[in-house]
Amino acid sequence: MAVDLSMPVLVVDDYKTMIRIIRNLLKQLGFENVEDAADGQEALEKMKNADQKFGLVISDWNMEPMTGYELLREVRADDGLKATPFIMVTAESKTENVVAAKRAGVNNYIVKPFNAATLKSKIAAVIGDF
Numbered sequence: 001m002a003v004d005l006s007m008p009v010l011v012v013d014d015y016k017t018m019i020r021i022i023r024n025l026l027k028q029l030g031f032e033n034v035e036d037a038a039d040g041q042e043a044l045e046k047m048k049n050a051d052q053k054f055g056l057v058i059s060d061w062n063m064e065p066m067t068g069y070e071l072l073r074e075v076r077a078d079d080g081l082k083a084t085p086f087i088m089v090t091a092e093s094k095t096e097n098v099v100a101a102k103r104a105g106v107n108n109y110i111v112k113p114f115n116a117a118t119l120k121s122k123i124a125a126v127i128g129d130f
Helices: 016-028 040-049 068-077 095-104 116-127
Strands: 008-012 033-037 056-060 086-090 108-111
Touching: 008 016, 008 040, 016 033, 016 056, 016 116, 033 040, 040 056, 040 068, 056 068, 056 116, 068 086, 068 095, 086 116, 095 108, 108 116
Parallel strands: 008 033, 008 056, 056 086, 086 108
Antiparallel strands: none
């Protein structure tokens, strides 16, 4: 089944430059509908109030006041959101973070810095080839 590149993708990061980078990479890959949130709390509100479900969430790990890890746990605990594909982005490749994220239900993990090819392969592993 082909991936719907018009599906809404939510990018969550407290660093505007990182949001811009990921948004540009997603556009290069063909995604048309990219929204963003500055932290986990804003992302959760957008996810709960969205007209249509997000087809993918790409979230930074380190944010205040709600981290990407806390966002992931909230999403997985919500019956309406728990099936949402979720990719965690972090500058730290600590094994315990990867293990914690996997236990919490993350679909994939990207360590910064990364390029379009890495992003594409991580997304494809989660939602299918495109």
